[in-house]
Amino acid sequence: MEANPFKDGLVTEKSAAPCTVVIFGATGDLTHRKLIPALYNLAVDGDLPPGTRVIGFARRDKSDDEFRSELEAINKEVSRQGHDPEIWEQFARLIHYHRSEFQDLDGYTALAKRLEDIRHEQGTSDNTLFYLASAPEFFDDILLNAKKSGLNVPPEGAWSRVIVEKPFGTDLATARQLNDVVNDTFEESDTYRIDHYLGKETAQNIMVLRFANAIFEPLWNSNHIDHVQITCAEHLGMEGGRGGYYDTAGALRDMVQNHLLQLLSLVAMEPPVDLSADGVRDEKVKVLKSLRRMPTPEEVAQSVVRAQYTAGSINGETVPAYREEDRIAPDSHTEAYVALRIMIDTWRWEGVPFYVRMGKRLPKKATEISVHFKEPPNVLFSTMPVTARKNVLVMRIQPDEGISLRMLSKLPGPALKMEPVKMDFHYRSSFGKSSPEAYERLLIDAMAGDATLFARRDEVESAWTFIDDIEHAWHQSESPPPLAEYPAGSWGPVEADSLLKQNHHLWRRL
Amino acid sequence: MPTDLQFALLGQEVAVANIDGELKKLWEIDNAPTRASLINFALYSESPDSIQSNVETIQEITADHACRSILITAIPEESDSRIRSWITAHCQLDGNGNKTVCSEQIAFLVTNDCTALVRNIVFAHLDSDLPLVFWWQGDLANGFEDDLYSRIDRLIFDSDSWSDLSRGLEALNNALINPRSHFVGHDIAWTRSHYLRRAIAAAFENPALNTKLSSLESISIEADRHHRSTAILLLAWIASRLDIPLSPESLDDPELLFQSSDQGPRASITLTESGLPLDTLTLAFNSGSFTIKRLTDPQFFQMQTRVENFDREKRVPADPTKTSALIVDQLMRGGTNALYHNTLPTTVGLVQWPR
Numbered sequence: 001m002e003a004n005p006f007k008d009g010l011v012t013e014k015s016a017a018p019c020t021v022v023i024f025g026a027t028g029d030l031t032h033r034k035l036i037p038a039l040y041n042l043a044v045d046g047d048l049p050p051g052t053r054v055i056g057f058a059r060r061d062k063s064d065d066e067f068r069s070e071l072e073a074i075n076k077e078v079s080r081q082g083h084d085p086e087i088w089e090q091f092a093r094l095i096h097y098h099r100s101e102f103q104d105l106d107g108y109t110a111l112a113k114r115l116e117d118i119r120h121e122q123g124t125s126d127n128t129l130f131y132l133a134s135a136p137e138f139f140d141d142i143l144l145n146a147k148k149s150g151l152n153v154p155p156e157g158a159w160s161r162v163i164v165e166k167p168f169g170t171d172l173a174t175a176r177q178l179n180d181v182v183n184d185t186f187e188e189s190d191t192y193r194i195d196h197y198l199g200k201e202t203a204q205n206i207m208v209l210r211f212a213n214a215i216f217e218p219l220w221n222s223n224h225i226d227h228v229q230i231t232c233a234e235h236l237g238m239e240g241g242r243g244g245y246y247d248t249a250g251a252l253r254d255m256v257q258n259h260l261l262q263l264l265s266l267v268a269m270e271p272p273v274d275l276s277a278d279g280v281r282d283e284k285v286k287v288l289k290s291l292r293r294m295p296t297p298e299e300v301a302q303s304v305v306r307a308q309y310t311a312g313s314i315n316g317e318t319v320p321a322y323r324e325e326d327r328i329a330p331d332s333h334t335e336a337y338v339a340l341r342i343m344i345d346t347w348r349w350e351g352v353p354f355y356v357r358m359g360k361r362l363p364k365k366a367t368e369i370s371v372h373f374k375e376p377p378n379v380l381f382s383t384m385p386v387t388a389r390k391n392v393l394v395m396r397i398q399p400d401e402g403i404s405l406r407m408l409s410k411l412p413g414p415a416l417k418m419e420p421v422k423m424d425f426h427y428r429s430s431f432g433k434s435s436p437e438a439y440e441r442l443l444i445d446a447m448a449g450d451a452t453l454f455a456r457r458d459e460v461e462s463a464w465t466f467i468d469d470i471e472h473a474w475h476q477s478e479s480p481p482p483l484a485e486y487p488a489g490s491w492g493p494v495e496a497d498s499l500l501k502q503n504h505h506l507w508r509r510l
Numbered sequence: 511m512p513t514d515l516q517f518a519l520l521g522q523e524v525a526v527a528n529i530d531g532e533l534k535k536l537w538e539i540d541n542a543p544t545r546a547s548l549i550n551f552a553l554y555s556e557s558p559d560s561i562q563s564n565v566e567t568i569q570e571i572t573a574d575h576a577c578r579s580i581l582i583t584a585i586p587e588e589s590d591s592r593i594r595s596w597i598t599a600h601c602q603l604d605g606n607g608n609k610t611v612c613s614e615q616i617a618f619l620v621t622n623d624c625t626a627l628v629r630n631i632v633f634a635h636l637d638s639d640l641p642l643v644f645w646w647q648g649d650l651a652n653g654f655e656d657d658l659y660s661r662i663d664r665l666i667f668d669s670d671s672w673s674d675l676s677r678g679l680e681a682l683n684n685a686l687i688n689p690r691s692h693f694v695g696h697d698i699a700w701t702r703s704h705y706l707r708r709a710i711a712a713a714f715e716n717p718a719l720n721t722k723l724s725s726l727e728s729i730s731i732e733a734d735r736h737h738r739s740t741a742i743l744l745l746a747w748i749a750s751r752l753d754i755p756l757s758p759e760s761l762d763d764p765e766l767l768f769q770s771s772d773q774g775p776r777a778s779i780t781l782t783e784s785g786l787p788l789d790t791l792t793l794a795f796n797s798g799s800f801t802i803k804r805l806t807d808p809q810f811f812q813m814q815t816r817v818e819n820f821d822r823e824k825r826v827p828a829d830p831t832k833t834s835a836l837i838v839d840q841l842m843r844g845g846t847n848a849l850y851h852n853t854l855p856t857t858v859g860l861v862q863w864p865r
Binding site: 004005006007008009010017018044045046049050051086090 | 705707708709710711712713714715716720723748751752753807813824825826827848849852
C-alpha cells in the first residue's frame with residue numbers, strides 16, 4: 001500500500017488501522033457493557049477508523065437487527081458519553097451477528113466466507129481483530145477452529161490479531177497450555193492479552209510520574225522508600241451471579257495474578273530503554289521474575305493471609321457471609337480477601353516490602369498504590385508528637401483518580417508543632433474531563449498494533465510461577481495455612497494487620 | 511467605552527493594588543470550594559464590545575481547564591489614561607448545585623497610554639510556576655512585543671480575524687524566530703479544520719483512494735468569507751502533504767485561484783455566505799473524486815468517495831464551530847503544533863505573490 005501523506009505529522013493521535021472486529025462471545029456482559037460501548041465512544045470521538053466493522057459471534061439465534069437492538073438498549077445505560085440515536089444508527093450499521101456453536105468448524109468456515117463477502121461488498125479492510133470475550137473454557141475451541149478455517153491467516157498486506165481476555169489460565173500449567181494454543185494460531189506479536197487495569201489513565205501515569213519528573217526517581221529505591229502498599233478494595237460481594245466464577249478463582253487468581261502484579265511491576269521496574277511495547281514489557285518481566293518465591297507452606301503462612309468475610313454491614317445494609325452468598329459452596333475455602341508481603345530481590349528493592357491486598361466486602365471501593373518513604377534523620381523534631389511522620393505518595397487508580405503527597409508542616413502559631421498535610425492532585429478537577437474507558441484505549445491500541453499496555457506471554461507465566469507456590473500451599477499441602485475471617489464492612493482480618501506489624505507497618509487508612 | 515452593564519459582568523471592582531488581598535477574601539467568603547488552576551490564561555482584546563462574549567468564553571473554558579484567567583480589555587483611543595480592575599470566579603456546579611471547582615478571573619480595563627502597561631499587568635498577576643497561555647485577539651500589532659511573548663508558553667490567535675493575513679503571518683514568523691521566544695502558536699483558524707484533516711487522513715488509509723492521489727487534478731474548497739484563513743491553511747496543508755508547489759493566480763474574493771508551477775493540480779477557494787467555516791472540500795482525480803462536506807447538522811461531515819468501483823458515503827464528526835470549544839479542544843491536545851508550524855511556509859507562499 002502507498003504511504004498515506006495525510007497521516008504525516010498527526011503524531012498526537014494513534015494511527016489505528018481499519019479492521020473487522022470479530023467478537024467471540026458476543027451475547028455476554030463484556031460485549032454488551034464494555035466492548036460495544038467502547039467502540040461506540042470511539043466512533044463518537046471520531047477515533048474509530050472508517051471502514052471498521054464488528055461481527056458478533058455467539059451461539060444464540062438472532063438476527064443482525066435483534067443483536068443491534070440489544071446492544072443499543074445497554075449502550076443507552078452505560079455509554080460514557082451518553083447515547084446519540086443518530087450516531088448510534090450509523091454505528092449500528094457496522095455491526096453484524098454470526099450464529100454458531102464455538103465447537104462447530106462449519107460456523108467458522110461460514111464466518112470466513114461472511115468476512116470475505118463483507119469485504120467484497122463494502123470495500124472494507126482485510127485486517128481482522130479477533131476478540132475472545134467468551135467463557136474461558138471455549139478459548140481452545142475458538143482458537144483451534146479459527147486456525148482450521150484459516151481465519152488466522154490474513155490476506156497479503158493485512159493483519160490478523162487476537163485479543164485474549166483474562167483469565168489467562170488458572171495456574172502456570174494451564175496458562176502455558178493456553179499460550180501454546182494461542183501461539184499455535186497467532187504469532188506472539190499479534191497476541192494482545194488484555195488487562196484493563198493497564199488501560200486506566202492512572203496506571204499509565206505511573207511511568208510518567210516516575211520517569212518524566214526529576215524529583216521522584218532519585219528517591220525511588222530502598223535508600224529512601226520504606227515500603228509500598230497496593231490496595232484493591234471492593235465493597236461489592238457476589239451480586240449478579242458472579243459467585244459461580246469467583247468461587248472457582250478467588251482473590252489471588254482473580255485480581256492479584258494479573259491486575260495487582262501488573263501495577264506492582266510498573267512501580268518497581270527499572271527505566272525501560274524506550275517506550276516501545278517490548279522495551280516496557282522487558283522491564284516488567286524482570287520484576288516479576290525477581291519476586292521472591294514462597295516454595296513451602298510455612299513461607300506462605302508467614303507472608304500471605306487469606307480470608308473470607310462473615311456477615312456484616314456496608315453503608316448501613318446487612319450483607320451475608322461469603323459462604324452464604326449466591327452460587328458459593330457452603331463449605332468453600334476460596335479466599336475473598338488476600339494480603340501478601342512481597343519481596344523483590346533486586347538491587348533497587350532490597351529489603352523493601354511490597355504489601356498487596358485485595359478484598360471483597362470492604363468498606364468502600366478503591367484501588368491505590370501508596371509509596372511510604374523512610375523517616376528523616378531523627379535529630380531535630382524527634383521529640384515532637386506527630387501522628388504520621390513518613391511522607392506518603394499515593395497514586396489513586398480508581399475512583400477519584402489522582403495523586404497526593406503527604407508531608408509534615410508546621411502548625412500556625414508561636415509553638416513549634418507539626419501536622420501532616422496533603423498536596424492533592426485530582427484528574428477530574430485538574431483536567432476537567434473524564435478519562436476514556438480503559439477498553440477504548442486498549443481497543444484502539446490493538447488496532448494500531450501497539451502492545452505496550454497488553455501482557456506478554458512471559459509476563460503472564462512469570463506471574464503464575466509466583467502465584468502457583470501460594471495456591472499449592474493453600475490447596476495441595478497437607479498443612480495448609482489457615483483461612484482467616486473478617487466481618488463484611490471491615491478492613492479485613494486482624495491477621496492481615498499482624499502481617500504488617502511484624503515490620504512495624506500499618507495498612508494505610510483509605 | 512463599555513457600559514456599566516458590561517462592567518457588571520466582570521465581577522467585583524477592586525483597586526489594582528488590592529487584587530491579591532481581595533481574591534483571598536473571595537475564597538474565604540465562598541465556603542471554600544476547590545480553587546483549581548493548571549494554567550494562567552490571559553486574554554487580550556481591543557474590542558470593548560467583546561467583554562460579554564469574552565467573559566462567557568472564559569467561563570466555558572474554565573469548565574474544562576481550571577485556570578487563573580486574566581482578561582485585559584484595552585482601549586488605546588480613549589482620552590483618559592487609567593486602569594480599572596475586577597475579580598470574580600467561575601465555578602462548576604455539582605448535581606446538587608453546589609460549587610465544586612472554581613477558577614478565579616481578574617479583569618482589567620486599560621485606556622490610552624496605560625495600554626503600554628499590559629505586559630506588566632499580566633506579569634504581576636500570574637499564578638507562579640504555571641504555564642502562561644495567552645489569547646491575543648485581533649492583529650498581532652501594537653503591544654505584541656518580545657518582552658511579552660518571550661514569557662508566553664502558548665500563544666492563541668485567530669488568523670481569520672487578522673486584517674491582512676500576509677502581514678499577520680510575517681509578524682507571527684518574526685516572533686517565532688526571535689531567539690527570546692519559546693511559545694507554541696495555536697491558530698484557531700487551523701484548529702477549525704482539525705477533525706476535517708483527521709477525517710481526510712483516515713479516508714486515505716483506503717488503498718483504493720490513496721492510489722488516486724497521483725492523478726489528482728484539482729482541489730476545491732468552499733468556505734465562509736469570514737474564514738478565508740481557515741480555507742487557505744487547509745489548502746496549504748494539502749499542498750504541503752502532497753508536495754504540490756502552488757502559488758496564487760488570483761487572490762480576489764470571492765474566488766481565490768492557485769496554480770501549480772509543475773503543471774500539477776490546480777486549486778480554488780470559493781468564499782460564500784454559508785456561515786460555516788469550511789463547507790466543502792473536493793479532491794478531483796482523473797477518474798473519480800473525494801468530497802467532504804459539512805452537513806446541515808453542523809456536528810458532522812459527510813465524506814463521499816467515488817473512485818472506479820468504490821462508492822461510499824460516511825458521516826464523521828465535524829469540528830466545533832464555537833471558538834471556546836475550539837480552544838478547549840486545543841488546550842486538551844497540547845503538543846508542539848509542529849504540523850501547523852511546518853505548514854506556515856506553504857501558507858505564506860499561497861498569500862504572497864511570487865517575487
